[in-house]
Amino acid sequence: MTAPYHAEAFFVMPGRCFRMVSGSAGEAGPTHCPDTPGWRGRFQARDGRWYTVDACDGHSGPLHDPRPIQPHPDPG
Numbered sequence: 001m002t003a004p005y006h007a008e009a010f011f012v013m014p015g016r017c018f019r020m021v022s023g024s025a026g027e028a029g030p031t032h033c034p035d036t037p038g039w040r041g042r043f044q045a046r047d048g049r050w051y052t053v054d055a056c057d058g059h060s061g062p063l064h065d066p067r068p069i070q071p072h073p074d075p076g
Protein backbone atom coordinates (compact mmCIF):
# COMPACT_ATOMS: atom_id res chain seq x y z
CA MET A 1 0.00 0.00 0.00
CA THR A 2 1.33 3.39 -0.99
CA ALA A 3 0.20 6.57 0.68
CA PRO A 4 1.01 10.12 -0.38
CA TYR A 5 1.82 10.92 3.22
CA HIS A 6 2.25 9.17 6.53
CA ALA A 7 -1.10 9.53 8.25
CA GLU A 8 0.16 8.81 11.74
CA ALA A 9 3.30 10.87 11.58
CA PHE A 10 3.21 14.61 11.59
CA PHE A 11 4.93 17.42 13.40
CA VAL A 12 3.95 20.85 14.57
CA MET A 13 6.44 23.48 13.54
CA PRO A 14 5.41 27.01 12.57
CA GLY A 15 6.67 27.82 9.11
CA ARG A 16 6.91 24.19 8.02
CA CYS A 17 4.30 21.93 6.50
CA PHE A 18 3.16 19.49 9.19
CA ARG A 19 3.12 16.42 6.98
CA MET A 20 5.72 13.74 6.67
CA VAL A 21 6.10 12.41 3.15
CA SER A 22 7.79 9.42 1.65
CA GLY A 23 11.41 10.03 0.82
CA SER A 24 12.27 10.51 -2.81
CA ALA A 25 14.26 7.88 -4.66
CA GLY A 26 17.47 7.17 -2.86
CA GLU A 27 16.21 8.39 0.49
CA ALA A 28 15.07 6.00 3.16
CA GLY A 29 12.00 6.57 5.25
CA PRO A 30 9.68 9.52 5.65
CA THR A 31 10.97 13.04 5.51
CA HIS A 32 9.51 16.42 6.30
CA CYS A 33 7.38 17.84 3.52
CA PRO A 34 9.66 20.29 1.72
CA ASP A 35 6.90 22.58 0.48
CA THR A 36 6.37 26.06 1.87
CA PRO A 37 3.17 26.15 3.90
CA GLY A 38 0.53 28.60 2.79
CA TRP A 39 -2.23 27.61 5.20
CA ARG A 40 -2.71 27.42 8.95
CA GLY A 41 -5.57 25.50 10.47
CA ARG A 42 -6.64 22.95 13.03
CA PHE A 43 -5.90 19.28 12.51
CA GLN A 44 -7.35 16.40 14.48
CA ALA A 45 -4.90 13.61 15.10
CA ARG A 46 -5.94 9.99 15.24
CA ASP A 47 -5.95 10.12 19.02
CA GLY A 48 -8.62 12.81 18.90
CA ARG A 49 -6.41 15.68 19.96
CA TRP A 50 -6.45 18.93 18.02
CA TYR A 51 -3.35 20.72 16.86
CA THR A 52 -2.79 24.02 15.13
CA VAL A 53 -0.55 23.30 12.19
CA ASP A 54 0.80 24.86 9.03
CA ALA A 55 0.33 23.08 5.71
CA CYS A 56 1.28 23.51 2.10
CA ASP A 57 -1.36 23.76 -0.62
CA GLY A 58 -1.27 20.04 -1.29
CA HIS A 59 -1.69 19.05 2.35
CA SER A 60 -4.21 21.64 3.51
CA GLY A 61 -7.19 19.39 2.67
CA PRO A 62 -7.79 17.85 6.11
CA LEU A 63 -7.37 21.14 7.97
CA HIS A 64 -10.37 22.63 9.69
CA ASP A 65 -10.79 26.38 9.42
CA PRO A 66 -7.77 26.88 7.16
CA ARG A 67 -6.57 30.45 6.88
CA PRO A 68 -3.95 31.78 4.50
CA ILE A 69 -0.66 32.51 6.18
CA GLN A 70 0.58 36.04 5.75
CA PRO A 71 4.33 35.42 5.72
CA HIS A 72 5.68 38.93 5.52
CA PRO A 73 3.36 41.76 6.43
CA ASP A 74 4.24 44.77 4.34
CA PRO A 75 5.65 47.35 6.75
CA GLY A 76 4.37 50.38 5.14
Ligand SMILES: [Zn+2]
Residues within 6 Å of the ligand: 017, 018, 019, 033, 034, 035, 055, 056, 057, 058, 059
Ligand atom coordinates in the same frame (compact mmCIF):
# COMPACT_ATOMS: atom_id res chain seq x y z
ZN1 LIG B 1 3.07 19.57 2.55
